[in-house]
Amino acid sequence: MLGDDIEIILHDVTDLENSVVAISETNLSGREIGSPVTNLILKMLKEGRAQNKSFITNYEGVAKDGKVLRSSTFFIRNENNEIIGMLCINIDYRKMERVIDYLSKFVGVQKIAEKKTAPTVEHLSPxxxxxxxxxxxxxxxxxxxxxxxxxxxxxxxxxxxxxxxxxxxxxxxxxxxxxxxxxxxxxxxxxxxxxxxxxxxx
Known part of the structure; x- marks a missing residue:
């Protein structure tokens, strides 16, 4: 439904070492079923930063091959409000950037500001x-x-x-x-x- 430039991954965080339990056919990150959680999720779980969050969106994810993706994570909780899973969406936005760059040059619009570096980089390791x-x-x-x-x-x-x-x-x-x-x-x-x-x- 979302096209070839979006990857969706389902995580089970009760098994951190084999967290990925389902992944869409549009595999952008190079991960597979049985891959572990990411460095960002480990850090959030360690610090307890995810306890009061339902989701984190639009941060930078980096695949093993160096491909930069725009990532978002939605937390799945049980009846005790404990995080048991996550739904992660990764978007390859490079085509959109090329289109925007082309249109900007075509109509003569200069970029107002350079893209800001995301504060957190997630490593999508397989x-x-x-x-x-x-x-x-x-x-x-x-x-x-x-x-x-x-x-x-x-x-x-x-x-x-x-x-x-x-x-x-x-x-x-x-x-x-x-x-x-x-x-x-x-x-x-x-x-x-x-x-x-x-x-x-x-």
């Missing part, structure tokens, strides 16, 4: 491993230090930010994070223990 890699890459950012050369303090800072973003809500994530940071699972658990002592929770 697997837990991809989600971990994207989250670590986002946190490390422009720091030009290979993981194998990071100090304990630098790794601890990354673990603390990953924890704040809810990445450790996923089962089996510790081994993936350990591999990405070139350290052992035992070290990751030690870092998490230190975070717990400072903040009182993991």
């Amino acid at each position: 697997s837990i491993e991809d989600l971990a890699k994207a989250s670590i890459k986002e946190i490390v950012g422009g720091v030009n230090i290979p993981p194998e050369r990071m100090s304990q303090e630098e790794r601890l800072e990354i673990i603390e930010k990953l924890n704040e973003n809810g990445i450790f809500l996923l089962k089996g994530i510790v081994s993936i994070v350990a591999e990405e940071l070139c350290t052992s699972e035992a070290s990751i658990y030690r870092y998490l223990s230190k975070v717990k002592k400072v903040h009182g929770s993991v």
